[in-house]
Amino acid sequence: MQRKYYSITLLLLLVVFFNGCKEEEYALPEAKTQLQNECIKRSLGPNVVGLDLEFVYAMALGYNAGKITSAQVEASIPGASGTYLEHRSFYTNGSGVDVPVTVGNPSVTTGAKTEVVFTKDTCAAALRYFYIIPEEARGKEVTFTFSAKASTGETVSYKMGPYQIAKMDMKLDLVLSDNNKMYLSVADMAVYNAAEAAANADKIDLVYLYRSISGITFAHALAAPAANPEYLPGITLPAGAANNTKYLKVYGLRDRHLARLQYGIYVDDVDFEKIDFTNATNYGLNMKVESGAWVETADGKYRAYIFVNKVDNGKKEMTVSVKRYAMK
Amino acid sequence: MKKYLIIPVAILLTAWAWVSCTDFPVDEDGLLITDRAECYVSNFDLLGTDFQTVRVSAPTIDTTAQTINIKVFYGTDLKSLWPQFSLVTDAKLDPKITGFVDFSDLSNPKKWTVISGNRKVKKTYTVYVTVQEKP
Structure with a gap:
């Protein structure tokens, strides 16, 4: 009885073994010869006005089929000054360095269209596109149509987007200095000295x-004009400066746009809308590098995230970068 | 042949029955009730809205008087502090800490009860907060 089972099992194993070893014929896949294209977006994070949206547009056709004559990008909203399509195709060499190869004339932008006319006889290229986000696009969606033409008369196109452009503003590296440029206005996204603050007293946040x-740790501090005078020692506020700004201290929220560090964290429009100021106060003592604060102006018009880039005890200075969102 | 099958099955069934009948008592929070009767706070901290500690030095924890004395930095906003307790093994805290706590009413210090692992011993600790003063 047992021998019978062994025989059947052995037979089955042999069948599996022969099937497993069956060799399949391999044929090299044939590349398409017609004009093709592909596109990827390289930039990450929220799309803030003034920053760029970066893409790489790749196009190719068969080696003997013809050559690429032009590449073009059309944005649904014209890009700001500085928008361009690379006229150089890059490859990465053995040392990891991107080496450019010029394939055409520098791009020409007319309205929403940016075009590169090829001057080199090439059947493949990958061009980078830098779209500088214009003020007109704030809070709107932007789409892009990439297209390429070949000497064969073929045309291909590739749609990218839509991409939501953030409503928020951004200002980098505002230097606050004790007893000089010590007044920060979220409304103006600027720092003022005493004389300037006196002229903009209602905007001092x-x-x-x-x-x-x-005996205590005070160091670098930010306080609303309406904060307890105990937290504004030796300060004589400009007449009319009385805003009671909401202030919520945070630590370690290293927004990549503001901090420009390796952390992939971004503060976006939705964060400003959802932040809860229930536990907010109106001052923050001992502000350290890489700390920050969520802020809401007294009139509720703006919310901001202030990130501390640098502090200098000797110079009594603090460098901050700000993202601001209009609530009303 | 049959006995080779019956014996392992019988062993497995016995093992399963043994395991399934062992009783592990849990409390209303789904936490294991153990034999431990120890009931004390081993460490305590207070965090600000930035989730960084605001205590100036290590707190004084009196397990006999059941008090915790903690000094916080000058300028600390006592209305929004997140308490952090370290308890003896298997103990739990009542009420549970689910968010920021208002410590600003210094005349009515906050109280928490530590419940031992066997859930039979309860000790109520009072947290006294003092703010570092400007010299």
Whole structure:
């Protein structure tokens, strides 16, 4: 009985073995010879006005079929000054360096269209496109149509998007200095000295100060003009500066746009809408590098995220970068 | 032949029955009730809205008087502090900490009860917060 089972099992194993070893004929796949295209978006994070949207547009046709004559991008909203399509195709060499190969004339932008006319006899190219986000696109969606033409008369196109352009503003590296440019206006996204602050008293949202007091940790601080005077020692506010700004201290929220560090964190429009100011106060002492604060102006018109890029105890300075979102 | 099948099955069934009949008591939170009767706070901290500690130095925890004395930095906003307790093994805290707590009413210090692992011993700790003063 047992021998019978062994025989059947052996037979089955042999069948499996022969099937498994069956060799399949391999044929090299044949490349298409007609004009083809492909596109990828390289830039990451929210699309902020003034920054760029970066793409790579690749196009190719058969080696003996013909050559590429032109490449073009059309944006649904014309890009701001500085928008261009590369006239050089890049490849990465053995050392990891991107080496350019010129394939055509520098791009020409007419309205929403940016075009590169090829001057080299080439059947393949990958061109980078840098779209500088214009003010007109704020809060809107942008789409792109990439297209290429070949000497064979073929035309191909590739649609990208839509991409939502953020409503928020951004200002980098505002230097606050104690007893000088110490008034921060979220409404104006600017820092003022005492004389300038006096002229814009109603727009002063925060006051910067540095104090080295033995026994306590005060150091670099931001406080609303309406904060307890205890947190504004030695400060005489400009007449009319009385905003009670909401202030919520945070640490480690290293927004990539503001911090320009390796962390892939982005503050986006939705964060401003959802932030809860229930636990907010109106001051923050001992602000450190890579700390920050969510802020809401007294009139509720703006919300902002202030990131501390740098502090200098010797110079009594603090460098901040700000993202601001209009709530009303 | 049959006995080779019956014996392992019988062993497996016995093992399964043994395991399934062992009782592991859990409380209303689904936490294991153990034999431990120890009931104390081993460490305590307070975090600000930035989730960084606001305590100046290590707190004084009196397990006999059941008090915790903690000093926080000058300028700390006492209205929004997140308490963090370290408890003895298997103990739990009541009420649970689910968010920021308002410590601003210094005349009415906050209280938390530590419940031992066997859920039979309960000790209520009072947290006294003092703010570092400007010299």
